[in-house]
Amino acid sequence: MTVRGxxxxxxxxxxxxxxxxxxxxxxxxxxxIALDDPRLVEWRGGSLDDWPMPPA
Structure with a gap:
C-alpha cells in the first residue's frame, strides 16, 4: 500500500x-475512516467490496 507516494x-x-x-x-x-471515499482511497485491481468485512 502506498500513501502519498x-x-x-x-x-x-x-x-x-x-x-x-x-x-x-x-x-x-x-x-x-470511510474506505469508500474516492478522495481518500484509490482502489486498484479491485474494489472495497473485494475485501471481506472483519469478523465482529
Whole structure:
C-alpha cells in the first residue's frame, strides 16, 4: 500500500488499510475512516467490496 507516494506496508484487509491511513496522518481513528471515499482511497485491481468485512 502506498500513501502519498510512499510505500507503507502490505494490507491484508480493510483494517490494515484504515490503520495505514491513520498512521500516516491522513485520517482519524481507523474505525471512523470511510474506505469508500474516492478522495481518500484509490482502489486498484479491485474494489472495497473485494475485501471481506472483519469478523465482529
Amino acid at each position: 510512499q510505500i507503507v506496508g502490505l494490507a491484508h484487509g480493510r483494517g490494515d488499510v484504515a490503520e495505514f491511513l491513520r498512521r500516516a496522518g491522513v485520517a482519524g481513528p481507523a474505525e471512523d
